[in-house]
Amino acid sequence: MNDSTNPLNTAFKDKDYRHGYVDEFLNASIATQIKVLREQRGWGQKELGEHAGGMMQPRISVMENVNYSSWSIKILRKLAEAFDLTLRVSFESFGARVKDIEKFSRKNLERCSFDKDPYFQEESVETVITADRGKILELPVQKASNNLFYMKNYRENPSSQQGIRPPVPSGADNVAYNF
Amino acid sequence: MIIIYQKKFNLFDFKDSDGENVIQSWADKFPLQKKDRGRLDSKIDMLKSVGDNLPPKLLQPTKSRHIMEIAVDGQVAFRLMLCRGPFDAKSEFTFLFGATEKDRKYIPQDSLERADRNRTDLISNPSQRCKHERFDKSSEHSI
Numbered sequence: 286m287n288d289s290t291n292p293l294n295t296a297f298k299d300k301d302y303r304h305g306y307v308d309e310f311l312n313a314s315i316a317t318q319i320k321v322l323r324e325q326r327g328w329g330q331k332e333l334g335e336h337a338g339g340m341m342q343p344r345i346s347v348m349e350n351v352n353y354s355s356w357s358i359k360i361l362r363k364l365a366e367a368f369d370l371t372l373r374v375s376f377e378s379f380g381a382r383v384k385d386i387e388k389f390s391r392k393n394l395e396r397c398s399f400d401k402d403p404y405f406q407e408e409s410v411e412t413v414i415t416a417d418r419g420k421i422l423e424l425p426v427q428k429a430s431n432n433l434f435y436m437k438n439y440r441e442n443p444s445s446q447q448g449i450r451p452p453v454p455s456g457a458d459n460v461a462y463n464f
Numbered sequence: 465m466i467i468i469y470q471k472k473f474n475l476f477d478f479k480d481s482d483g484e485n486v487i488q489s490w491a492d493k494f495p496l497q498k499k500d501r502g503r504l505d506s507k508i509d510m511l512k513s514v515g516d517n518l519p520p521k522l523l524q525p526t527k528s529r530h531i532m533e534i535a536v537d538g539q540v541a542f543r544l545m546l547c548r549g550p551f552d553a554k555s556e557f558t559f560l561f562g563a564t565e566k567d568r569k570y571i572p573q574d575s576l577e578r579a580d581r582n583r584t585d586l587i588s589n590p591s592q593r594c595k596h597e598r599f600d601k602s603s604e605h606s607i
Contacts, residue, residue, distance in 0.1 A: 292600065295600075296502075296598070299498050299502075301497065301498035301499040302498045302499065302501055302502040302505075302600060303502060304499065305498065305499035305500060305501070305502025305503040306502035306503065306505060306506040307502075307506070308502075308503065309502070309503040309506035309507060309536070310506045310510070313506070313507065313510060313519050313522070316519070316520055317518055317519045317520060320520045321518075349520045349521075350521040351507070351510075351519045351520060351521055351522050352521065352524075352535050354537075386509070389513060389514065390514065390518075391514075391518055
């Protein structure tokens with residue numbers, strides 16, 4: 286369901302208008318994301334050029350410009366590798382593009398390189414608060430969620446298989462099950 | 465809980481002494497084609513939603529200290545001249561004059577001076593501006 290207050294809903298009914306609009310948005314969002322990813326890594330333009338196989342700083346400067354439009358997949362691939370990211374190129378509907386326009390922000394353009402990609406992290410730490418004693422324990426996400434699952438079932442149905450008290454994770458001897 | 469607050473900027477169009485919106489009348493007299501209206505609205509919407517810090521070189525400096533321009537290059541190179549503020553430089557921009565560029569020269573040639581003059585007029589008469597109107601004429605919304 287679209288947002289009826291968004292002026293683009295009416296304006297995009299004109300084919301020339303919508304293509305002009307998104308062409309410009311696409312150029313601007315690529316240029317902006319290159320700048321955002323570079324800054325996220327704490328690099329200057331010269332440093333990005335070095336990571337991208339020896340591109341010169343002026344070339345990076347030319348691309349970090351919303352008015353630049355001569356993108357090539359080859360160059361974007363090089364930049365993706367420099368950022369340790371993968372490039373996604375796909376054809377999209379205008380509805381999907383409107384959502385990108387609405388969400389345009391620094392936060393939404395940032396991406397983690399492989400070594401910080403949460404998908405590939407073996408264990409991340411989450412804070413769990415025991416309900417009866419107010420003690421704060423730090424348990425790995427997987428272990429913490431398993432424990433919460435067992436705790437809930439143990440309380441609701443202590444005699445069921447799922448309610449069997451789980452093994453206490455190492456270093457967390459004081460986990461409370463009776464919350 | 466993290467609340468992400470996205471700041472919005474206020475955009476205005478300069479009105480001449482007859483009360484005419486100079487930006488809209490430029491767009492209508494030219495006239496701007498639909499594709500060009502889309503291109504301009506795209507950059508202006510970006511300015512409205514995130515300002516000029518995030519998108520690199522969204523606002524280009526000019527030879528005049530107070531005047532910047534939004535550039536849209538296609539078959540015709542459009543240059544929309546604007547200034548920060550001039551009453552609240554942190555949260556508003558005012559469009560002052562519309563021009564084109566050919567061979568690195570503005571058309572009309574005195575575009576920059578006229579933009580500067582409009583800014584001066586606006587400072588002495590703050591009522592000479594109105595809320596910015598989108599170039600898309602099929603929509604009644606202003607931003």
